[in-house]
Amino acid sequence: MDIHTLDLGFRxxxxxxxxxxxxxxxEHLLVECGPAACHExxxxxxxxxxxxxxxxxxxxxxxIHLDHAGASGLLARHGAAVHVHPRGARHLVDxxxxxxxxxxxxxxxxxxxxxxxxxxxxxxxxxxxxGAIVPTGAGSFxxxxxxxxxxxxHAWVIQDPSGERHLFSGDAxxxxxxxxxxxxxxxVPPEFDxxxxxxxxxxMIDAGPTSLWMTHFDRLTDPVEHLHRVxxxxxxxxxxxxxxxxxxxSTALDRYRRWHHEHAVSRGVDARLLERHCTETHYATNxxxxxxxxxxxxxxx
Numbered sequence: 001m002d003i004h005t006l007d008l009g010f011r012x013x014x015x016x017x018x019x020x021x022x023x024x025x026x027e028h029l030l031v032e033c034g035p036a037a038c039h040e041x042x043x044x045x046x047x048x049x050x051x052x053x054x055x056x057x058x059x060x061x062x063x064i065h066l067d068h069a070g071a072s073g074l075l076a077r078h079g080a081a082v083h084v085h086p087r088g089a090r091h092l093v094d095x096x097x098x099x100x101x102x103x104x105x106x107x108x109x110x111x112x113x114x115x116x117x118x119x120x121x122x123x124x125x126x127x128x129x130x131g132a133i134v135p136t137g138a139g140s141f142x143x144x145x146x147x148x149x150x151x152x153x154h155a156w157v158i159q160d161p162s163g164e165r166h167l168f169s170g171d172a173x174x175x176x177x178x179x180x181x182x183x184x185x186x187x188v189p190p191e192f193d194x195x196x197x198x199x200x201x202x203x204m205i206d207a208g209p210t211s212l213w214m215t216h217f218d219r220l221t222d223p224v225e226h227l228h229r230v231x232x233x234x235x236x237x238x239x240x241x242x243x244x245x246x247x248x249x250s251t252a253l254d255r256y257r258r259w260h261h262e263h264a265v266s267r268g269v270d271a272r273l274l275e276r277h278c279t280e281t282h283y284a285t286n287x288x289x290x291x292x293x294x295x296x297x298x299x300x301x
Contacts (some may be wrong), residue, residue: 001138003216006045008038011113013276015217017067020168021049022158024138029056030080030154031168032062032215035070042071053078058136060169063153064088066102068215073118083134083141089127092120100178105285114162129153144207146172147165148197149186155200157207161237167209167223172200174230175216175275182269183230184278185237185286192289194238194298201231208242237263239300241290242270247292249291257283265283 010017011171019042020031028051034042037143046052059080067283069084072092075260076082084092091098095117110116128134130145144155149171156168174183179277204212205227212223220226240259244252264274 004049004171008034009041010038016291018215018217020213022138027057027137028060029136029138031060033071033075035066039071039074056080060141063150064091064102070114070117075122076120076124082120083128085154086127089125092125093122095119119263146200148231149199151191155204164210165208166211168213170215173214176214178217180269181266182264183233185234186287187286189289189292192293198231242300245291252287253283290301
C-alpha cells in the first residue's frame, strides 16, 4: 500500500491543505478531496501519481466542511463511493445549507477561497456509523468518531500489511503550520466543544497510530507524542481565548491575534508564515466559536 500527500494549493499557499491518495493493488482511494476551488489542482496531482478522478473507487471524508469535502460531488459523479459520518451525509446530497453558511462567512471571497459544493448523487453517499469498518482493495478503513471541532467528524484508521497503523485526523489533531511543529486550532461555531475535542484526542491516542496524516498538513511519524502536545496546546489556547472574551469582548480580536503571534514566535515560528496561514477570519471565527460554547455552559477545567 502506498500513500501520497497531494498538496491542493489551497488559498494559493503551499502546505495549507491536502488530500491523500491511497493505492493498494489496482484500487485507488482518496482520503479528503479539498474544496471545489482546488479541484483542478487535485486532478493534476492525481495525474502525477498515475491516477485520475475516474479511477477513485472510494472517497473517505473526515467531515463535510468545504475545505475538506467541497469537491466530493465532482468525484462522486465520476463514480467514487463517498464515506462520511451519518450526520453529514444528507448535506452532501443537498449542499444548499453548507454553501449558504460558507457564503455568510466568506462573502464575495467564497468562490476564490473555497468554491461551492455540487451535490453528490444519493446512491454514491454512504453514511458510515462510528466504529464501522469499510473494506477496500487497499485494506479496511475504521471510522473513529472524533467530535469537538465538528459533531460529524470521523478520523479514519487503516492498517497496512506491514503492521503500520495510519490515522487520518482531519481537523481533530488540529492544523500544523507547514515545516513546523506548531499547531493551530479551528474552534469554529456552531459545534466547537473543548471537552469532546480532548476526548477525541485521547481516542486517537488509544487507536495506537504509527503514522498521523494531517489534512493541514502532511505526515507525522511520532503521532502519540504529537497528540499529547496538541491536547495541552488546545486547552491552553481555549483558556486564553476565554479570558480575553471575559475581560472585554469588544477588543478580544486584536488581543487574541497579538497573543497568538507572540506565542507562535516564542515557539520558533516565523511571524510571516503565521500571518499567511492565520487570517483575521481564523481569529474571528475562533472567538465566535468559543463565545458560543461558553454561552452553552462550556468551561475550561
